[in-house]
Amino acid sequence: MSTGKGRERHIPSQFNQGERFAMKEALKVFPTIFKTRFIQHEVIGEYSHLFTVQGSDPSLQPYMLMAHSDVVPAPDEGWEVPPFSGLEHDGFIHGRGTLDNKNSLMAILQALELLLIRNYIPRRSFFIALGHDEEVSGQNGAQKISALLQARGVKLAFIVDEGNFILDGFIPYLKKPFAMIAVSEKGGINLRLQVNMTPGHSSAPPKETSIGILAAAISRLEQTPLPNMFGSGPLKTTLQELANEFPFPANIVLRNLWLFGPLVSRLMERNYITNALVRTTMALTMFNAGVKMNVIPPMAQAIINLRIHPAQTVQEVLELIKNIVADDRVQFHVLTAFDPLPVSPSDHQALGYQLLRQTIQSIFPEVNTIAPGICIGNTDSRHYTNLTTSIYRFNPVYLHPQDFRSIHGINEKISVQAYETQVKFIFEFIQNADTYQEPIPHLHEL
Numbered sequence: 480m481s482t483g484k485g486r487e488r489h490i491p492s493q494f495n496q497g498e499r500f501a502m503k504e505a506l507k508v509f510p511t512i513f514k515t516r517f518i519q520h521e522v523i524g525e526y527s528h529l530f531t532v533q534g535s536d537p538s539l540q541p542y543m544l545m546a547h548s549d550v551v552p553a554p555d556e557g558w559e560v561p562p563f564s565g566l567e568h569d570g571f572i573h574g575r576g577t578l579d580n581k582n583s584l585m586a587i588l589q590a591l592e593l594l595l596i597r598n599y600i601p602r603r604s605f606f607i608a609l610g611h612d613e614e615v616s617g618q619n620g621a622q623k624i625s626a627l628l629q630a631r632g633v634k635l636a637f638i639v640d641e642g643n644f645i646l647d648g649f650i651p652y653l654k655k656p657f658a659m660i661a662v663s664e665k666g667g668i669n670l671r672l673q674v675n676m677t678p679g680h681s682s683a684p685p686k687e688t689s690i691g692i693l694a695a696a697i698s699r700l701e702q703t704p705l706p707n708m709f710g711s712g713p714l715k716t717t718l719q720e721l722a723n724e725f726p727f728p729a730n731i732v733l734r735n736l737w738l739f740g741p742l743v744s745r746l747m748e749r750n751y752i753t754n755a756l757v758r759t760t761m762a763l764t765m766f767n768a769g770v771k772m773n774v775i776p777p778m779a780q781a782i783i784n785l786r787i788h789p790a791q792t793v794q795e796v797l798e799l800i801k802n803i804v805a806d807d808r809v810q811f812h813v814l815t816a817f818d819p820l821p822v823s824p825s826d827h828q829a830l831g832y833q834l835l836r837q838t839i840q841s842i843f844p845e846v847n848t849i850a851p852g853i854c855i856g857n858t859d860s861r862h863y864t865n866l867t868t869s870i871y872r873f874n875p876v877y878l879h880p881q882d883f884r885s886i887h888g889i890n891e892k893i894s895v896q897a898y899e900t901q902v903k904f905i906f907e908f909i910q911n912a913d914t915y916q917e918p919i920p921h922l923h924e925l
């Protein structure tokens with residue numbers, strides 16, 4: 480994709496040793512960003528940051544780069560190094576947030592800083608939205624930034640946020656890495672199940688206690704996976720795009736999912752990560768009950784975190800859950816819920832998707848396949864559907880299954896080289912976005 484006639488020189492993404500050292504050590508502010516006249520910085524919701532980078536051509540529709548600064552907790556147990564030490568050793572930077580999602584926040588700011596140092600002036604305006612509460616729904620960060628931009632009449636050409644990666648080693652027989660750009664994300668429900676009972680002396684217990692009733696209900700849920708929805712949603716497109724990367728006969732199977740779909744869906748549900756692509760998943764994440772060792776528990780509570788497949792809705796899933804529990808003593812409280820997100824365009828006219836493709840091909844020439852897919856997690860970008868129909872969840876970082884397990888898990892880390900490459904990608908992407916090509920309006924399928 481050309482950047483158009485008369486484009487000032489393209490700034491090569493080569494960084495000298497000093498810059499690379501500074502990149503790695505850059506825990507200080509980015510001085511050039513904060514003193515550049517065409518960049519406005521605002522703090523939103525007390526701890527989120529919005530940068531408006533004004534381009535030289537106001538006729539070009541702006542886009543947005545997103546990341547978040549907050550992280551989930553990380554107890555020391557199991558970590559090779561203290562999870563908040565940021566320790567660097569063996570070529571890795573260790574710590575909570577190095578993949579989810581401080582790497583992106585720092586890489587975006589670092590790339591912009593390096594561009595500004597080279598006297599870069601963007602043609603296309605863009606926003607940088609850095610949320611502070613993504614891990615707890617984004618209501619005080621992203622949601623407020625979205626409302627502010629809407630009040631200002633902003634419409635975005637596209638958004639790039641976290642959510643998927645260059646995947647390597649997730650599928651048996653697929654030896655090559657491939658980039659999956661998430662064009663949608665699953666819906667979500669945080670559901671509280673609760674059983675209340677009259678407390679009493681444990682020396683004369685009832686046949687069942689609140690804990691026993693709730694535990695039995697939870698066990699029924701864990702033993703009853705929700706329906707396999709393979710065949711609806713972006714997954715088939717993902718697999719068909721991947722077919723060429725597979726050896727015979729897997730490539731024939733993937734090119735004929737009309738016939739082999741049931742086989743492929745069974746194979747995908749065997750692995751806990753690919754299983755998350757074919758169905759709505761349920762995870763029992765919290766269980767609280769009991770007050771004393773010799774008191775019949777008056778109340779038992781459990782929290783189930785559900786991620787809804789694109790072919791289902793919140794209401795449908797709640798009905799399925801209630802039918803599996805099938806016990807009137809169990810009360811249901813929906814704490815948070817949202818439907819699966821609309822599918823963003825990935826055709827040749829989809830500007831954001833094509834810019835990602837172009838930059839992936841430039842920075843990762845070894846990655847032959849770039850496919851649209853779905854994000855099995857949730858992101859702050861869901862708060863911006865009022866500003867654009869083109870939301871892409873993709874971080875230009877290789878992810879292996881063991882890396883995925885470290886996200887919200889233990890020993891999260893990113894290699895220095897992967898971080899430098901992420902900076903390089905964003906450095907190039909921002910310049911590639913200066914193309915004169917404009918997005919074609921996209922209407923979501925109903």
Ligand SMILES: CCCCCCCC/C=C\CCCCCCCC(=O)N[C@@H](CCC(N)=O)C(=O)O
Nearest residue numbers: 613614615616641642643649752855856857858
């Ligand atoms: C066919 C190919 C196989 C593909 C395998 C997919 C591998 C999974 C790759 C990436 C998924 C990681 C998800 C990262 C984004 C999620 C960020 C996050 O943790 N968000 C929170 C938000 C919580 C909230 N309340 O909004 C979350 O999802 O819990």
Ligand SMILES: [Zn+2]
Nearest residue numbers: 579580613641
């Ligand atoms: Zn995240």
Ligand SMILES: [Zn+2]
Nearest residue numbers: 551579614887
């Ligand atoms: Zn997270």
